[in-house]
Amino acid sequence: MSNEIDKAIAIPTKQFFVSMLTRDISLADAILDLVDNCLDGALRCANGGEVDYSQHRVSIELSEERFIIQDNCGGIPREIAKNYAFKMGRETDDDRDLESETIGMYGVGMKRAIFKMGREAIVRTLYEGDAFEVPISSAWLDNKDWDPLPILDAGPDARLDEAGTSIVVTDLYPGVSKHFEHESFVNDLRASIAEHFTMFLQRGLSILVNGNPIEPVRVEVLVTDGKEGPAPYVFQKEIEGVTVSITVGLNTGRGLAEDEDEPEFERDRSSTTAGWT
Numbered sequence: 001m002s003n004e005i006d007k008a009i010a011i012p013t014k015q016f017f018v019s020m021l022t023r024d025i026s027l028a029d030a031i032l033d034l035v036d037n038c039l040d041g042a043l044r045c046a047n048g049g050e051v052d053y054s055q056h057r058v059s060i061e062l063s064e065e066r067f068i069i070q071d072n073c074g075g076i077p078r079e080i081a082k083n084y085a086f087k088m089g090r091e092t093d094d095d096r097d098l099e100s101e102t103i104g105m106y107g108v109g110m111k112r113a114i115f116k117m118g119r120e121a122i123v124r125t126l127y128e129g130d131a132f133e134v135p136i137s138s139a140w141l142d143n144k145d146w147d148p149l150p151i152l153d154a155g156p157d158a159r160l161d162e163a164g165t166s167i168v169v170t171d172l173y174p175g176v177s178k179h180f181e182h183e184s185f186v187n188d189l190r191a192s193i194a195e196h197f198t199m200f201l202q203r204g205l206s207i208l209v210n211g212n213p214i215e216p217v218r219v220e221v222l223v224t225d226g227k228e229g230p231a232p233y234v235f236q237k238e239i240e241g242v243t244v245s246i247t248v249g250l251n252t253g254r255g256l257a258e259d260e261d262e263p264e265f266e267r268d269r270s271s272t273t274a275g276w277t
Helices: 014-023 027-045 078-085 109-117 138-142 174-181 183-196 198-202
Strands: 057-062 067-071 118-127 130-136 164-172 206-209 233-239 242-248
Touching: 014 109, 027 057, 027 067, 027 109, 027 164, 027 183, 057 183, 078 130, 109 118, 109 164, 118 138, 164 174, 174 183, 183 198, 183 206
Parallel strands: 057 206
Antiparallel strands: 057 067, 067 164, 118 130, 118 164, 233 242
């Protein structure tokens, strides 16, 4: 009688994993995840100090043929690329950013965004003079095995001009391609970026979509000197070392214009900026 124990394979199929990973996130939110990664890179560049966001920029290009996002936020160290950055999830021994207030937590944002958009991608990066690229091909996606992705030294034509990362996605899915060619989707994406990253934009971060800079959405509340006029309610508390401040009031309606006499001052309010009733 054999003492060997039969073993059942218990790993997810690649097709199932990819489909489940991208199912519950919108296309716009997947792109916002990529911008999150850029901000995390800028934070790491500061090495625990104050981030000078005016020194960092993110450029996004959308078309029916391809998607490109490129930043100058420090790049990816080769060892991180080899051991962590392209894994589908964060390992328990991944102790990066334990002392940093980074946005990304789960280690799926970049891969999920790529899988959401298309079947061919290449990630190029430059970190402290080390330039390399990692292709994610349709052949790799179709292969049922989880083979390691190649890390290739970048040639002169593929080398980035400054420390940062570039992601190019091609062979877009038909639905994604149609979204990217519609101006309405591009405008909605611009609005989402302006709202989600308004604090970073106000601190000098530059984000461009198809060459056009994003302006922050400024949310300001009405305050009057008199006791009978509108005034905000301010809640502040320190919870387990985290200072929480919530200001609730009536939105002034101020848009992107600095001059209150501009017509923009009485812009149409939306649910995202109107405040609480």
